[in-house]
Amino acid sequence: MLRYILRRLLLLPLVALGVTFLLFFLTQRLSPEMRASLYIKDPRQMGALEEVIQKYGLRDNVFKQYGRWLNGALHGDLGYSHSANMPVSQAIKEYLPATIQLAVVTIILVVFFGVWFGVVSAVKKDKWQDVCARLISVGGFSLPIFVLGLLLLMVFYGKLGWFPPGGYSVSTDVMVHSPSFHSYTGFLLIDSLLNGNLRVFFDVLRHLVLPAVTLCIGSFALMVRVMRSSMLEELGKDYVRTARAKGLPERAVIYRHAGKNAIIPVITLAGIQFIRLLGGTVIVETIFDYPGIGRFGVTAAQQLDIAGIMGFSLMVAVLFVLGNLVSDVLYTAVDPRIKLSD
Amino acid sequence: MDAREDTVLSVEELRVSFGSGPDRTEVVRGLSYRLQKGKVLAVVGESGCGKTVHALSLLKLLPPGAEITEGRILYRGKDVLSLSAEALRKLRGAEMSMIFQDPMTSLNPIRTIGSQLVETILAHSTCSKLQAQARAVRLLKKVGIENARQRLNEYPFQFSGGQRQRIMIAMALCLNPSILIADEPTTALDVTIQAQILKLIKELQRQSGMAAVFITHNLAIVADIADEVLVLYGGYCVEQAAVEELFAAPKHPYTRGLLGSLVSLKRKETHLPAIEGYPPAPGTLQAGCPFAPRCPHVWDKCRASLPPLFERQGHKVRCWLVEKDEEPR
Secondary structure (H helix, E strand, O other): OHHHHHHHHHHHHHHHHHHHHHHHHHHOOOOHHHHHHOOOOOHHHHHHHHHHHHHHOOOOOHHHHHHHHHHHHHOOOOOEEOOOOEEHHHHHHHHHHHHHHHHHHHHHHHHHHHHHHHHHHHHOOOOHHHHHHHHHHHHHHHOOHHHHHHHHHHHHHHHOOOOOOOOOOHHHHHHHOOOOOOOOOOOHHHHHHHOOOHHHHHHHHHHHHHHHHHHHHHHHHHHHHHHHHHHHHHHOOHHHHHHHHOOOOHHHHHHHHHHHHHOHHHHHHHHHHHHHHHHOOHHHHHHOOOOOHHHHHHHHHHOOOHHHHHHHHHHHHHHHHHHHHHHHHHHHHHOOOOOOOO | OOHHHHEEEEEEEEEEEEOOHHHOEEEEEEEEEEEEOOOEEEEEOOOOOOHHHHHHHHOOOOOOOEEEEEEEEEEOOEEHHHOOHHHHHHHEOOOEEEEOOOHHHHOOOOOOHHHHHHHHHHHHOOOOHHHHHHHHHHHHHHOOOOOHHHHOOOOHHHOOHHHHHHHHHHHHHOOOOOEEEEEOOOOOOOHHHHHHHHHHHHHHHHHHOOEEEEEEOOHHHHHHHOOEEEEEEOOEEEEEEEHHHHHHOOOOHHHHHHHHOOOOOOOOOOOOOOOOOOOOOOOOOOOOOOOHHHOOOOOHHHHHOOOOOEEEOOEEEOOHHHHHHHOOO
16 A cells, blocks of 8 residues: 555656657747746836846756756745746745635535435435435536626625635735734645634634535535435445345434445546646636635746746645545445455 | 144235336236245245246335236235335244345445345334344354354454345344245355255254245245245246155146256256246237246146136146146046
8 A cells, every 4th residue: 555655756756757748849939039028027128138048047058047946846835936936835835825725625525415415315316305416416507607796706706795706805804914813834724723713713614615615516516416316336236235135224224334335436426626726716716716726826837937837736746645645545445345455 | 623723824815016108017917825934935936937026016116117017915824915115014024034145235335234234123013222232143154154243243244145144134034024025035145155045944944843935936945945846927927736746746837848958966957948938928928828838738728818817726727728627526
């Protein structure tokens, strides 16, 4: 098991190298002048173009330039993001926790409700509960995420004022940045609890609700479907009949026996969904003005912030490999027949 | 002797169908029998004759789509079919338990066999988890699993087919039920393992004095284990008699055919006799005797109407030949 994990981790640098080199190579299609001009804010300083090119060695061959970037990256220096006005590593440190927080809350909602609805739907096949669950699932599939997001924002913020957009309110901002608030993890939900500051906790949670619900819908619909069909398959198996023949209560038959087997495919799905949430919550983050990493990535791409793009891609690649590894390891926890072989 | 006192299970005119409306197919057609305390009834027949469906209906475990349309199942006088869900749950596993055909799929693959045994015990008694575990270990030893205590924490895939069936038996017997329903418990096993498992069931059945309904298509097993035999064909009971009687003097042509196709060391044939044709597919039965298309003694009456179950000194036969034989008298 440990050896399997180590071997998978050895793959990590390879994936990271591949992804970053590919992107770096693409950016080299732009002429050195174009790339240099991105760092000049004032048109009057255009004369300094050649100076910038010389300073950063933008005319060197691809490998040499990539080597320089790599060397920096290995020393924790991912370059300066002009779109975020801060070093790339600092931008990731600042925006990633908010996105992880959002993704974790979302995936918990998705798995919990997805599994629950899926089980009910399968157990009550063709009854009204099943019909409702399937309708919600089809609705979730067909509803564009930005339409739902804007609608929720209009109703629950515009009309009712319950759930405001943004990451947190101004008072929380002040509190968080005051010297008495200790930042332990960078995750505000956890830090606020560690600081014993419930006001911050609930404020952050309140800002999480709408984006999380919006993100949920699509994945939830998929989860219900997978759980339902998986559960239907398990309920027809012999061991379920055995469980009934033993005189177990129906709840135990459904949850302890069929449910535990049916959840195995859901774990893979949840893993994939979680990684997708980490890299691709751009629309939702934009709609709700949520200070997450997705928005950083998009802005960087729009403004041709090469350092930002490279840093963002590297981060996504690393998260992808790690996320897959975690879901594989989780598998063994649920299904004893799977041994991660060395 | 008062037969009623000793009857643990009585099945009356049981009818089971699949589907509804015009697609409705009856697979068990008016089956009746009584099972006495401590006795073994073997239900014999080819695939598709309704054996398993009948067994599942005893515990109301029929798959979706199948339905008991008529008849009663009485366990010690209680009507199983009208029990509440909770009463039925308490009956299952504790009073009447079941072993299935395929031990490879009958255990939950991702839970330890210990937890599957313990939960059965806990579902019916108020003992502690530790007591239940101790009981599970004793049971596993009893059915011949070595190192029972350590193996409690293992998963079904770590056991062989024969061992899994032993575990299923332990699970079925853990609450000392008065009736064991065994649905072809040895069919999926190797021949050598078959004999071991059969011996085990026989021993445990004799020790605890429980009654058993033993479903099989293997007549050799029947001779070994049963007190009484019921032969099913096309959903009908075609013959029912005490085991010695049935083997000595089979009356129904189908039973004779079955017995004739047994391999015997005494006979010296080069060809094994077989019954021509195939059993009827459910839903294709015509009027008349279900065996008529394959019967060597068929005559007009057989095709015209279904023979009733004639009873002569406890030997029941559903065949017009019986009536014909007695006509001169």
